[in-house]
Amino acid sequence: MTEREYRTPCFIIDEEKLLRDFNMLKDSLEASWNHYRIGYSFKTNSLPWLVTFLKARGVMAEVVSDDEYALARWLGFADGEIIYNGPVKERASFEQALLAGGIVNLDGQRELDWLEELCGAHPDRRFLVGIRVNFNLESLCPGETTMGEEGGRFGFSYENGAFARVVERLRRTEGIEIAGLHLHSSSKSRSVDIFRAIAAMACRLKREFDLDLSYVDLGGGYCGGLPGRPQYPDYFPAVAGVLREEFTPERTALIVEPGISLLSSATTFVTQVLDVRDIGDRRYLITDGSRFQIDPTMIKSSYLFHLELDPSGPKERPEMERQCVSGYSCMEVDRLFELENGPELMAGDRIVYENVGGYTMSLSPLFIQYFPDVYVRREGELKKVRERWTPREYVQNCMLYQEEI
Numbered sequence: 001m002t003e004r005e006y007r008t009p010c011f012i013i014d015e016e017k018l019l020r021d022f023n024m025l026k027d028s029l030e031a032s033w034n035h036y037r038i039g040y041s042f043k044t045n046s047l048p049w050l051v052t053f054l055k056a057r058g059v060m061a062e063v064v065s066d067d068e069y070a071l072a073r074w075l076g077f078a079d080g081e082i083i084y085n086g087p088v089k090e091r092a093s094f095e096q097a098l099l100a101g102g103i104v105n106l107d108g109q110r111e112l113d114w115l116e117e118l119c120g121a122h123p124d125r126r127f128l129v130g131i132r133v134n135f136n137l138e139s140l141c142p143g144e145t146t147m148g149e150e151g152g153r154f155g156f157s158y159e160n161g162a163f164a165r166v167v168e169r170l171r172r173t174e175g176i177e178i179a180g181l182h183l184h185s186s187s188k189s190r191s192v193d194i195f196r197a198i199a200a201m202a203c204r205l206k207r208e209f210d211l212d213l214s215y216v217d218l219g220g221g222y223c224g225g226l227p228g229r230p231q232y233p234d235y236f237p238a239v240a241g242v243l244r245e246e247f248t249p250e251r252t253a254l255i256v257e258p259g260i261s262l263l264s265s266a267t268t269f270v271t272q273v274l275d276v277r278d279i280g281d282r283r284y285l286i287t288d289g290s291r292f293q294i295d296p297t298m299i300k301s302s303y304l305f306h307l308e309l310d311p312s313g314p315k316e317r318p319e320m321e322r323q324c325v326s327g328y329s330c331m332e333v334d335r336l337f338e339l340e341n342g343p344e345l346m347a348g349d350r351i352v353y354e355n356v357g358g359y360t361m362s363l364s365p366l367f368i369q370y371f372p373d374v375y376v377r378r379e380g381e382l383k384k385v386r387e388r389w390t391p392r393e394y395v396q397n398c399m400l401y402q403e404e405i
Helices: 015-032 048-055 065-074 089-101 109-121 162-171 193-208 232-243 260-266
Strands: 010-014 036-041 058-065 082-084 103-106 127-134 178-180 215-217 253-256 267-279 281-286 303-306 320-324 335-343 348-356 374-379 381-386
Touching: 010 015, 010 260, 015 036, 015 232, 015 253, 015 260, 015 374, 036 048, 058 065, 065 082, 065 089, 065 348, 082 089, 089 109, 103 109, 103 178, 103 215, 109 127, 109 162, 127 162, 162 178, 162 193, 178 335, 193 215, 193 232, 232 253, 260 267, 260 348
Parallel strands: 010 374, 036 058, 036 253, 058 082, 082 103, 103 127, 127 178, 178 215, 215 253, 281 320
Antiparallel strands: 010 267, 267 281, 267 348, 303 348, 320 335, 374 381
16 A cells, blocks of 8 residues: 555554664663563553554553453463553452562552452462552652642652551561562653652662562653654663662663653654635634544644645645644634644645654544544555444444333
8 A cells, every 4th residue: 555545544653663662672771771671551552553563572561450451461461461550450450460470569558458358368379569659759850740749649658658658568468578669750851860860769768668679660751752852772871870779680670661752753643634714814724633633632732743745736835824724523622733834735635743652542532533544654565453443343332222121
């Protein structure tokens, strides 16, 4: 299939770029801390082709719900190949993961209760667990964190003593070993300093609580694919330099959970201009894509994109001062950006959004249009790896109205 034969809108994953970024990640970890595991973030994008592409390269599944846990199993991950995080675990899969020797990072009081009861039911077993740490990263990197002074809402707080109480509780329960720390923290900057601070906190906790850890889990939140921003080879030497103050690769594994950084730079979203209209003194371009598909949380102020003008259109295009690019939905907020001082666009022209693979597919709603096609580009050819949804997929597992139920 050629580049003009596929139907828009659609996502396209460039396999060569994806593999390049994956190899950069792996090589950076190998050179910096050669005892490591990579857990791919299912919540970022759980497209089956993508997940199995990474699984074939030894990546674990990082999941944060019972549904994601079940999907990982469905796609061939063994329980021991799954990292189970998040505050909404289900008890059955929580116990299944622990009994199978998977990595489980505790994130709430009810999980402590489940764990103690599991130990009581299996007195001959020893369960290895990690603890999700909540700490004041903003004080260490002012102005760089997502929530600022308010702080995050996940894990057990170091500052108010909740983390210390969890450590004490686990240590007095027979059959439990504290194997790791999970220190994922969200940041706006995604700077190298953020990860130095996270590594320093791991060292601090080891010293203060005399922890003997088999892993330190940094979580995700790395940059990826953007010029002038940190890349994997910037992060991991810096992290390793801090961790070596208290840990060694021989004893402690480094776990990372990339998502956006691994996928976004390899993914584009291709849309087409369907209609052009002038209302008042404004020019509107109606496209078959939507802001909901590449900015579902409505927080972006700009997009990376390029234009692909229809080769069958005019060779010369006048420049227009302003054109409002909008989506297909019936919501007035579905306006993506103002194209300023660009060529006059017309039906058939394409707008290709870049760096859009992370979260966009998983957060896209079934609103007015259903899920679009997804292609993989390999050696210049396009292979469809997900068919766009039709009413058949939409009504699956649904009951239609009947007089009697």
